[in-house]
Amino acid sequence: MDNEKIIRREKIKNIIxxxxxxxxxxxxxxxxxxxxVIKDINIPYSMKNILNQSVIVVVVAxxxxxxxxxxxxxxxxxxxxxxxxxxxxxxxxRTNSLLAMxxxxxxxxxxxxxVCSILASVFNLPVFVTTIAxxxxxxxxxxxxxxxxxxxxxxxxxxxxxxxxxTTWFKLLVLVAYLAISIFVFNFLKLGRQEKFVGGNxxxxxxxxxxxxxxxxxxxxxxGIGVGLGAFLTITYAPTLSRNTASSVGMDVIISxxxxxxxxxxxxxxxxxxxxxxxxxxxxxxxxxxxxxxxSGISQMVKAIIFILVVYISMSDNRKNILPR
Amino acid sequence: MKSMKKVLVLMLSLLLVVGMFGCSKDNDGSxxxxxxxxxxxxxxxxxxxxxxxxxxxxxxxxxxxNYIQKQYNVTFMYSDExxxxxxxxxxxxxxxxxxxxxxxxxxxxxxxAQIRKCAENKVYYAVATGTLSDEEYKEFKDNEYYVGAxxxxxxxxxxxxxxxxxxxxxxxxxxxxVFGGATPYYVDMHIYRTAGILVALCEAGGGxxxxxxxxxxxxxxxxxxxxxxxxxxxxxxxxxxxxxxxDFDDAWFGKLAEAANNPSVEVLLAVGSGLDTFAAFKKPNxxxxxxxxxxxxxxxxxxxxxxxxxxxxxxxxxGPIFMATLSAVQGKPIRTANGEALALSQxxxxxxxxxxAKNFYAVDSSTTDPAYTRAMLDTLFGxxxxxxxxxxxAFSFEEIQNLKK
Numbered sequence: 106m107d108n109e110k111i112i113r114r115e116k117i118k119n120i121i122x123x124x125x126x127x128x129x130x131x132x133x134x135x136x137x138x139x140x141x142v143i144k145d146i147n148i149p150y151s152m153k154n155i156l157n158q159s160v161i162v163v164v165v166a167x168x169x170x171x172x173x174x175x176x177x178x179x180x181x182x183x184x185x186x187x188x189x190x191x192x193x194x195x196x197x198x199r200t201n202s203l204l205a206m207x208x209x210x211x212x213x214x215x216x217x218x219x220v221c222s223i224l225a226s227v228f229n230l231p232v233f234v235t236t237i238a239x240x241x242x243x244x245x246x247x248x249x250x251x252x253x254x255x256x257x258x259x260x261x262x263x264x265x266x267x268x269x270x271x272t273t274w275f276k277l278l279v280l281v282a283y284l285a286i287s288i289f290v291f292n293f294l295k296l297g298r299q300e301k302f303v304g305g306n307x308x309x310x311x312x313x314x315x316x317x318x319x320x321x322x323x324x325x326x327x328x329g330i331g332v333g334l335g336a337f338l339t340i341t342y343a344p345t346l347s348r349n350t351a352s353s354v355g356m357d358v359i360i361s362x363x364x365x366x367x368x369x370x371x372x373x374x375x376x377x378x379x380x381x382x383x384x385x386x387x388x389x390x391x392x393x394x395x396x397x398x399x400x401s402g403i404s405q406m407v408k409a410i411i412f413i414l415v416v417y418i419s420m421s422d423n424r425k426n427i428l429p430r
Numbered sequence: 431m432k433s434m435k436k437v438l439v440l441m442l443s444l445l446l447v448v449g450m451f452g453c454s455k456d457n458d459g460s461x462x463x464x465x466x467x468x469x470x471x472x473x474x475x476x477x478x479x480x481x482x483x484x485x486x487x488x489x490x491x492x493x494x495x496n497y498i499q500k501q502y503n504v505t506f507m508y509s510d511e512x513x514x515x516x517x518x519x520x521x522x523x524x525x526x527x528x529x530x531x532x533x534x535x536x537x538x539x540x541x542x543a544q545i546r547k548c549a550e551n552k553v554y555y556a557v558a559t560g561t562l563s564d565e566e567y568k569e570f571k572d573n574e575y576y577v578g579a580x581x582x583x584x585x586x587x588x589x590x591x592x593x594x595x596x597x598x599x600x601x602x603x604x605x606x607x608v609f610g611g612a613t614p615y616y617v618d619m620h621i622y623r624t625a626g627i628l629v630a631l632c633e634a635g636g637g638x639x640x641x642x643x644x645x646x647x648x649x650x651x652x653x654x655x656x657x658x659x660x661x662x663x664x665x666x667x668x669x670x671x672x673x674x675x676x677d678f679d680d681a682w683f684g685k686l687a688e689a690a691n692n693p694s695v696e697v698l699l700a701v702g703s704g705l706d707t708f709a710a711f712k713k714p715n716x717x718x719x720x721x722x723x724x725x726x727x728x729x730x731x732x733x734x735x736x737x738x739x740x741x742x743x744x745x746x747x748x749g750p751i752f753m754a755t756l757s758a759v760q761g762k763p764i765r766t767a768n769g770e771a772l773a774l775s776q777x778x779x780x781x782x783x784x785x786x787a788k789n790f791y792a793v794d795s796s797t798t799d800p801a802y803t804r805a806m807l808d809t810l811f812g813x814x815x816x817x818x819x820x821x822x823x824a825f826s827f828e829e830i831q832n833l834k835k
Binding site for chain 1: 515
């Protein structure tokens with residue numbers, strides 16, 4: 106009887122942990138709507154704004170989940186996105202073709218991501234080590250690209266060229282398409298299951314015959330596609346690029362993934378929808394802070410406290426497990 | 431009975447006082463002041479900032495939040511520190527969603543995009559402490575939602591650098607080290623100040639810097655060098671050392687220290703952030719000049735002899751652009767005779783002694799009696815372009831004190 110109770114309690118606890126991020130998002134949305142009504146905010150514009158501000162982080166973070174599930178992380182995502190966007194913009198300026206811009210954004214991002222993971226497997230290093238080295242190289246690359254372009258400290262695509270695709274519908278289309286592919290790959294193909302296994306226990310996965318390096322390369326390729334799409338959407342939203350472009354994306358991705366309920370150690374409890382839930386929650390939180398006209402210092406502190414709380418709660422779920430991760 | 435009467439009299443007196451105050455604030459019953467400013471409705475104004483923590487940025491913010499916001503029925507919403515054009519676009523979206531009627535911008539990653547977005551959404555837009563390029567002004571001057579720009583124009587920036595260098599050249603100094611600030615990042619403001627310094631060196635030394643010796647050619651030369659300048663002997667004077675950028679790493683600090691430690695260097699000049707760069711390394715026999723802001727630290731540095739020349743923007747200099755913006759929001763835009771947006775230049779307050787700096791700072795940091803008070807700004811509401819331009823043009827400390835009287 107006691108055992109049944111314990112099992113039931115654990116089941117309930119598990120369900121709570123599963124739905125907590127979504128419930129958090131719903132609460133955040135409700136709070137946002139209440140404040141919006143009280144403060145007489147332009148709600149339709151706000152909705153559009155929330156989508157605009159979330160979409161890039163959602164796309165990049167969705168890709169990054171393929172890396173985080175392995176129990177790894179990529180510190181160079183923002184720099185990769187900046188380089189990809191710069192090359193995409195330069196490609197547009199040479200060809201006047203948006204398709205070429207998209208192709209160069211995607212190609213560059215996937216190439217950079219692949220190089221990170223291939224180097225890691227060649228030198229038998231943890232992948233995050235190569236991403237640290239890649240970060241330095243990409244930062245230098247950004248300065249070289251901007252210098253080589255010869256247009257001062259910016260690279261610009263004419264605003265008129267991208268205005269036609271700088272619409273809510275286009276962004277939603279890109280987001281839904283990439284999400285659908287990612288959900289399919291993560292939940293219905295072997296790759297997702299194997300990644301969870303490696304993230305949960307890499308040694309056990311290796312002994313079972315899984316090729317960890319191959320999985321890392323595939324995971325990084327999926328992340329690269331997200332970064333490339335993020336770079337493309339960045340150009341459409343703000344076609345003036347500088348060395349600071351996407352500088353906050355790396356951190357936003359980490360925060361979003363954690364906010365979305367993804368365990369920082371990856372493994373079997375990884376969820377592809379964490380990116381959507383987390384990025385939307387984070388944007389809503391920012392909007393609430395703005396409506397309350399709190400200064401940015403206080404906003405950052407509130408976010409930091411919530412971040413620590415979320416990580417603490419998500420890790421407390423693991424403490425009693427026999428095999429953590 | 432007697433005490434009842436007393437209470438009644440007291441209550442009536444209170445009512446009278448309250449009534450009087452009410453009438454004085456709302457004398458025509460529509461919430462409009464005598465100058466026509468509508469104080470009955472709160473106006474939300476978004477402020478875009480590229481720097482949220484610098485001394486100058488904090489002084490500007492203090493003037494808006496601790497003085498203007500208390501004087502007028504306005505609410506300022508500040509953005510986070512904006513690093514790029516995408517962040518600027520997001521911040522503008524945030525302001526529009528929050529029903530801001532106008533945006534005052536201190537951020538310049540992509541000004542044309544900012545103006546376009548504001549105009550599309552019928553939100554007024556103004557540039558504080560800066561100017562648009564000639565091409566940009568041509569594109570937006572007729573846009574009804576572009577209020578205009580008030581701030582040091584590029585020639586004023588050039589003169590700020592030129593006058594600072596000349597001040598020391600006139601004292602017979604010949605060996606200089608220069609911190610070029612954001613010149614390597616192609617920031618026009620710093621490029622022009624640097625060009626001013628170099629032209630002053632050329633004039634005094636009777637030489638040229640990589641073939642350039644006047645303003646036009648110097649700007650061309652700096653751009654031609656991809657804004658990466660190098661030391662040079664310029665006739666009888668010498669640019670012994672040059673450091674640019676804001677890397678804030680060990681190598682960067684090392685270069686600053688090396689420049690200051692060079693025994694031949696007599697004068698350290700900074701086109702910005704002189705206190706954050708050279709001040710820590712300056713030797714007692716050297717002189718330090720900078721273009722910066724009037725802060726408590728700057729005054730202390732002048733008193734200690736660490737800083738000897740300060741050309742600074744005064745925080746209330748952003749008062750007129752606020753009033754032009756409020757005028758536009760309340761239906762009285764200030765435009766030229768041709769209906770074009772404002773494009774007015776303001777200069778710096780220059781202090782060469784601790785007493786001067788103290789005097790300037792006392793006025794500049796006041797939240798009760800700043801350089802531009804409400805009484806002064808109210809005269810600008812719906813003013814003619816000429817009157818407005820005359821007010822802005824009288825920017826020196828003495829002129830402003832006279833205006834106050």
